[in-house]
Amino acid sequence: xxxxxxxxxxxxxxxxxxxxxxxxxxxxxxxxxxxxxxxxxxxxxxxxxxxxxxxxxxxxxxxxxxxxxxxxxxxxxxxxxxxxxxxxxxxxxxxxxxxxxxxxxxxxxxxxxxxxxxxxxxxxxxxxxxxxxxxxxxxxxxxxxxxxxxxxxxxxxxxxxxxxxxxxxxxxxxxxxxxxxxxxxxxxxxxxxxxxxxxxxxxxx
Numbered sequence: 001x002x003x004x005x006x007x008x009x010x011x012x013x014x015x016x017x018x019x020x021x022x023x024x025x026x027x028x029x030x031x032x033x034x035x036x037x038x039x040x041x042x043x044x045x046x047x048x049x050x051x052x053x054x055x056x057x058x059x060x061x062x063x064x065x066x067x068x069x070x071x072x073x074x075x076x077x078x079x080x081x082x083x084x085x086x087x088x089x090x091x092x093x094x095x096x097x098x099x100x101x102x103x104x105x106x107x108x109x110x111x112x113x114x115x116x117x118x119x120x121x122x123x124x125x126x127x128x129x130x131x132x133x134x135x136x137x138x139x140x141x142x143x144x145x146x147x148x149x150x151x152x153x154x155x156x157x158x159x160x161x162x163x164x165x166x167x168x169x170x171x172x173x174x175x176x177x178x179x180x181x182x183x184x185x186x187x188x189x190x191x192x193x194x195x196x197x198x199x200x201x202x203x204x205x
Contacts, residue, residue: 031108033077035116042066055089
């Protein structure tokens with residue numbers, strides 16, 4: 001199966017156009033909400049193939065000793081992939097967004113689309129351009145910006161949106177900031193912190 005993937009590279013654009021139409025017909029898929037993320041995968045073999053792509057860079061796998069490639073992926077809210085790209089391993093996350101925005105608009109049109117991304121992907125400049133094109137986005141607020149909103153957030157009341165989820169909303173110019181509290185997320189973070197503390201305690205023995 002992996003050997004066949006090289007054969008799919010050349011017609012990739014036509015393949016995704018075909019699949020997007022089929023998914024729309026078979027599963028009533030819409031492209032109004034898209035999730036964009038990046039990951040990386042590393043190589044342990046000392047091969048000379050694809051040296052243009054295999055570079056040292058930020059390793060999500062904690063393998064800074066290995067060359068890697070960066071993989072960008074866009075999926076619908078149902079989990080169907082609509083675009084991907086393999087890039088050099090030293091590609092910075094925040095440099096990838098403009099090209100993908102252009103690519104998606106070319107294939108799927110300029111809809112009132114919501115983009116969901118990690119905070120490390122867009123720059124303030126790219127977000128500004130998205131606002132100029134009336135593109136909506138949901139992205140994590142940088143901690144520096146969040147600290148500036150702290151006093152305002154403390155004044156706002158919590159609003160319950162689900163059984164175990166509540167939010168605070170602050171509107172500032174053209175942006176809406178949402179502070180979310182989730183019981184499930186709290187429990188997960190607490191468990192992770194306790195596990196780290198146990199590991200540290202064991203190392204101190």
